[in-house]
Amino acid sequence: MAQLITVEEANLQQIDYHQRYCEELEKGNILFFPKCPFDFPQEELDFLLSQKQTGAANRKNIAYKPQSNKITNVVALSEEQRMKMLDIMQSYSRKTMDLLAHLLAPYADKWKLDYASFRPFQEKGRQLRTRARNDLLHVDSFPSRPVHGDRILRFFTNINPLEKRHWITSDPFETLAELFGGTNKLPFPQGVHETFSGRLIRALKKSAHKLGLPITLRSPYDSFMLNLHNFLKENEEFQEICSKDYWEFPPHSCWAVFTDQVSHAAISGQYALEQTVIIPRLSLIIPEAAPVSILEKITKSSMVDSLFLAH
Template sequence: MSVIPISLNQLQPLSPEQHREWCAQLEAGDILYFPQTPIAIPEIDLQFLLGQQQTDSSLHKNIAYKPNIDRLSGVDTKTADAEAVAKLQGIMRKYSKSVTEFLTGFLEPYKANWQLDYASFRPQEEEGRDLPQRRRNDLLHTDAFPTRPTYGARILRFFNNIHPARTRDWVVSDPFAAIVKQFAPSEIAPRVDSALSRAAKSLGRGIGLDAAIPSIKRSPYDDFMMRFHNFLKENPDFQANCPKHSFNFPSGSSWMVYTDTVPHAVLAGQYALEQTFLVCPEALVRPEISPLKVLESIAGASLV
C-alpha cells in the first residue's frame, strides 16, 4: 500500500479513466492524501470546534452526526448547552454535505451505489486514552460496525485534520487480502449460515430481537469482520510483528481510505472530522479484491 498525494490543481478536469483509477487505488488499499484539504470549512466553524472538549473520555470516543436523520449523538450533556449543541449540529450538517458533494464528483463511479453513513467530530487527544481494548484507536485494526452490518458494502472514510498545528499520526499495515489468511485462525474462519441459523435469525428479526441482539442482523460476512476486528486488537503477535508504515497527516490536510481493508491505528492527534460512506459491491471497479470476495473465496460459499 502507499499514500498517494493529490494537489488541488489535479482535481479539474478529471477524465472518466482518472475517476476509475482513484477508485481502483482506494480499493487496492492505498490512501489518497490531500496536503491541502478540498473541503472548505469556515474559520468561524473551526474556532468553535477547537473550543470543544469532552470532559469524560469514557463516555464516547467521538461525537457522531447522522445525516439521514439530521441528529447528533455522543454530546456530553453535562457541559453542553442547547445553543452550542445546535451550532455543532449545523457545522456537522455543512461538513457532511461538503464532503458528499466533493466525493460525488471525485469518485464518480460510486455515486449511484453508495450509502451516506455517519460523520464524526473527534475532539479528544488520541495519545494515551484510557479505553477498553476493543475500543482503542491506537491498536491496529480493520473496521466493522457492531450494530450496523454492511452486508458486503465497503467502509470508505474521509478525514480532515483540523488541529491548527499538530499532525494526526497514523500507522497502517498491509491490506486485508495480504493478512487475513496469515492471521485468521480456524476458530474465526468465515462461517456459512446453515438453514437452521438463517431461520433463527429471520425469526429473531420478525419478533424484534435484532434491536437487542445485534448479531441477529449480521450476515456471515459481517460476523467474520466483527470477529476479525476484535481478533487483531487482541492479538499481541500481530500488533508487535506485522509490517508497519507510519504517516503523519499535517494540519489542514485530508485523506481517505477503505478502513475495512487497511489495518490502521491512530497514535496521536487531536481535533479531526470524518465522514463515512458505505460503497455497495455493485459500484466497485475491482470487486474481486474486496474483503467480501476474498472471504467468499476462502469459504467457498456466499457470505451475504
C-alpha cells in the same frame, strides 16, 4: 502495504481521474489531499477547537447521524452551542459528500451515507478499553451496523492548526485473513446454507428485528470482520512485530481510505473530523479485491445472507 496517492488540486475537476482514484482506493491505497479541498470557515474551526469533551464516562467522539440529522455524545454544551455543533457537522458532511460525489463518481449513485464524527481527544495515551482503542492496528467493522459485504470508505480531515495526525498501517485484509484466519482464535465462518431450518431461523431474526427487538442482522462476513477487528487489537504479538508504515497528516490535510481493507491505527493527534460512506459491492471497480470476495474465495461459500439485505 498501502501507498499514499496524492490528489493534486488541479486534478480535482478532471473526470479522467475519477475511475483511477476508485481503483487506487480498492487496491488498498490512501488518497491524500495536502490541503482541505473545500471551504471551511475559520469561525467553525474555532468553535470545534474550543470544545472540550471531559469525563471518563463521556470519552466518546461526537457523532452526527445524517439520516435523523442528530448529534450524540455531546457534553457540557448549551442548547445554542448544541445547535451550532449540529450545523457545523451537517455542513461538513454535506461538503464532504459533494466532493466525493464528484471525485468518486462511479460510486455516487448507489452509496449509503453513514455517520460523521468529530474527534476532539488526543489519541496518544487515551484511556479506553482495548477493543475501543484507535491507537491499535485494526480493520473496521461496525458491531451494530452490519454492511453485508459492502465496503467502509472513510474520509478524514485534520483540523488541528498546529499538530500533525500520526497513523500507522500494516498488512491488508487479504494477508491478515490468510495469516490468521482458520485458526482456533479466528475461525472462518460457515457460509450461508439454504436449508429450511436455516432460513426459518434467519426469518425469525428478521421479524424480531422489525419489531424493534435488539437483534443485529449480521451476515457471516460481518461476524468474521468483527472477530478480526477484535482479534487484531487483542493480539499483542501482532501489534508489536508486524510490518508498519508510518504516516503524517499535516494540519488542514484530508485523506480517504477503505478502512475495512487497510489495517490502520491513529497513534497520536487531536481534533479531526471524519465522514463514513458505505460503498455497495455492485459499485466496485475491482470487486475481486473486496474483503468479502477474498473471504468467499478462501471459504468457497457465500458470506452474505440475502434474507437480511432488505431489512
